[in-house]
Amino acid sequence: MRLQFMLSEIWIGLRRNASIAISVVLVTMVSMYLLGLGILAQRQVDTFKGYWYDRVQVTIFLCTADSGEPDCGKKAVTEEQKQAIRSQLQQMKPLVKQVYYESEQEAYDRFQEQFRNSPLAGNIRVGDIPQNFRVQLSDPTKYDVVVSSFEGAPGVGRVQDQQKTLDKLFKVMNVITIASFALAALMVLCAVLLMATTIRQAAFSRRRETGIMKLVGASNFTIRFPFVMETVLAAVAGVGLSVVFLWATVRWGIPYVAKVFPDLALIGVSDVWVITPWLAGLIVVVAMGTSWVTLWRYLRV
Numbered sequence: 001m002r003l004q005f006m007l008s009e010i011w012i013g014l015r016r017n018a019s020i021a022i023s024v025v026l027v028t029m030v031s032m033y034l035l036g037l038g039i040l041a042q043r044q045v046d047t048f049k050g051y052w053y054d055r056v057q058v059t060i061f062l063c064t065a066d067s068g069e070p071d072c073g074k075k076a077v078t079e080e081q082k083q084a085i086r087s088q089l090q091q092m093k094p095l096v097k098q099v100y101y102e103s104e105q106e107a108y109d110r111f112q113e114q115f116r117n118s119p120l121a122g123n124i125r126v127g128d129i130p131q132n133f134r135v136q137l138s139d140p141t142k143y144d145v146v147v148s149s150f151e152g153a154p155g156v157g158r159v160q161d162q163q164k165t166l167d168k169l170f171k172v173m174n175v176i177t178i179a180s181f182a183l184a185a186l187m188v189l190c191a192v193l194l195m196a197t198t199i200r201q202a203a204f205s206r207r208r209e210t211g212i213m214k215l216v217g218a219s220n221f222t223i224r225f226p227f228v229m230e231t232v233l234a235a236v237a238g239v240g241l242s243v244v245f246l247w248a249t250v251r252w253g254i255p256y257v258a259k260v261f262p263d264l265a266l267i268g269v270s271d272v273w274v275i276t277p278w279l280a281g282l283i284v285v286v287a288m289g290t291s292w293v294t295l296w297r298y299l300r301v
Contacts, residue, residue, distance in 0.1 A: 021234045028238025031191035036246045038180040058146045059160045060133040069157035081155030098136040114265040199294045228291040235287040246272050
């Protein structure tokens, strides 16, 4: 009977205070949408780093039979040449921190994973990216030592490094990361303040009813629980709408970006589903915590 009574109170409260409930939905929707954008921006930065950090490494591309590199002379690298390159890299420690060998199939798989949301993924075949050694340096600023050691070496098609170009990119990434966290913190604060205001207004408008309930022996939990659930339900509805807008933003926005910048590794709709439970869990905790604190302070019956 108590559960049925509280459910009826929740329904009556939502119906009688529809404007307040809608305001909570809208505030939550905007806040969680902006927070979601911040989190997706952070995931995009991580995606960029997952791809571009490989470019910070020095990549030694080996020759293939149909390579157009002038140093290859249409000859594929031999096993002896490959072992010689590996041995020379081992001798360059501690400057050479780590060496990763990547076959043509592994290079293809990595490219497909990094550019899974880009039109470029369908245009690459196994063998288009030569087998290579990716060299991680203990001091990336000394990349020219490795480059000069292997350019023109037997079996080496070309040596690639983009350290200078990527320095500015990483600085921008760091700014985006900081801005994303700042935006997320600001949006959560806005949600808490506005939610507390709407709860206070709802409690004030129903103060006479709650006073009567207290006089007839209702517990504080019974009185406050409908207020809390009204806020939680409205907040969850707001999260649902924010997820819809996030999905639409990624679903139609990312393909456009991919067309303009086809060489960028981008996030996809799957990233929206990954962050959805976190958004929902966060808003439930925020709604319940804000409700109890606000009601404890302003609903003294």
